[in-house]
Amino acid sequence: MTSYEDFAGREILPLWEGPDPVNVPMIRHWAEAMGDRNPIYRDDAAARATGRPGIVAPASMMQAWTMRGYAATVEGPDAGAAAGARELDGLLEKDGYTSVVATDSEFEFHRELVAGDRVSVREVVESISPEKSTALGTGRFVTTVRTYTDQDGEVVAVQRWRLLRFRPKEARAPRPRPAVNRDNAFWFEAAREHRLVIQRCAGCGTLRHPPGPCCPHCGSFDWDAAEASGRGQVYSFVVNHHPRHPAFEYPLIVAVVELDEGTRLVTNLVGVEPGEVEIGMPVVLDWLDADPDLSLPVFRPQSGIAA
Template sequence: MDDDELAVRLRAFEGRAAAVAVRGKDPVNAPMIRHWCEAVGDTSPAYTGPDAIAPPTMLQAWTMGGLSGHADRTGAYDELSDLLDEGGYLSIVATDCEQEYLRPLRPGDEIVFGTVIESVSGRKTTKLGTGYFITTRTDIRVGGELVATHRFRVLKYAPAAARSAGIPVAESSAPRAEDRRISAPRRPRPVVNRDNSVFWEGIRDHRLLIQRCTGCGTLRHPWIPGCNACGGAGWDTVEAGGEGTVYSYTVLHHPPFPAFDPPHAVALVELAEGVRIVSNVVGTPYDKVRIGMPVRLEFQSYDDELTLPVFRPVAS
């Protein structure tokens, strides 16, 4: 089976249901919410008391089938996965997810969900190897009302190491443009979605924007759909002044990645405004970075498409 035939067969899966009217194994419940909040250290009062809601980030927890799985799956996703296995794309990695919340879930809600294979990409070459991105969309309902949507994307791929070892992988007769373009390593691209697009627009304009709740005024980073202090959905922004200190840091030695030159330090910088951001400290050796080091915001361009906020030590 050549690459063109595989592509046709893969596209036939788009729009097929992977699960239909599956009932969650448990109602939304206070003990699960409590365990979740304790695990992540979230002390928001929105998740306790008689008017408690479930943390939005728990959305996938209510649809999980556990070790025994769900009996109402159609088998379409397994068929798709088997087809890619036959083509030599044996490895899989989750790449990103996107969630949309239409109303909060509350203890006692019984969810019913359906999953559809929304899209299968054309053949893509990545640093991991060559393969196909599969996107599924899960619609979660309570009493027939759509309350949330969860999109999940994976890459089903043949590792680059497998190619060099001669493991068969479906190929087209001519080299693809994306294969020819991969020569110099590039920094990974950030995942830009509806929740953080304003942040990245600010970075392109050399402005570090912090999300601020319009209900209680709490600043937050990274950007999320709702306030983790009061649960409010409204927000605006304030621009960071640029002053900060290294709150914590780690030095990465392994695994090596072509776009980076290990060892290098990754720092958690506490801005003067009180929020913290993960970034790099530039202008000093990795072994000179220290907790409490004062730093100043800069913007560094890595190519025509990518600019990132970085921090430089303030000269004493």
């Protein structure tokens, strides 16, 4: 049976030539995207004035020249082209290390790339650490060495690349805390008591949400709070799938609910499938007790409207 120690020194990516030669348009796009205004990446005369043969590629582009592109990544490598990588991935996944994060990259550059260069890369495993506990979860650090060569087989760069393959922690993260200030503290205090209140101007009686220090209608700074009935309708909604936050369950329905009193608030819908939600759907108040210090209003379909 293959062990992690057996992979040390093993090739997981045979020599692979990048799909495109080094070229000026890609260099220009990269420099513009990075905000790098160095003229040696943009102007042939300026580059030659420094003793270079012409425009050169930023060193940080080294990996870009050997990236396969989206379509090739989805289709996967040719049969046998990266058998070592597939075998290592299978071993890591079998042990539950299904998540991955890059931890560091160290480059050693031998020369600058110029237009027309053809860059190839070969990757070899340097080491795989024993199992370690990290803040992300339990996993192993996989360190590989990528050697980049040109069309003549000369080394142009060497990269030491380290990934953490880990088994994610299953504990649910705490719900993100709201930004509580002097203007809205009364609202969160009422929510802890399972009371949904709406700020009301003491001058003209206008209801407003979110809370604020001044009435936008009459300019009064005096206010009190009215208790809402807890009934309303879906004014708008979205269904969140990505990016995922570990404190929430997905798919996550985020809605703007218009209360019977006329104000609107951003909330979550519960007790309903995403495909059943409709604009104008009647909803009623429920409560989410995230922790002893935080209760938040959520809404569910009014009885008889949706399961």
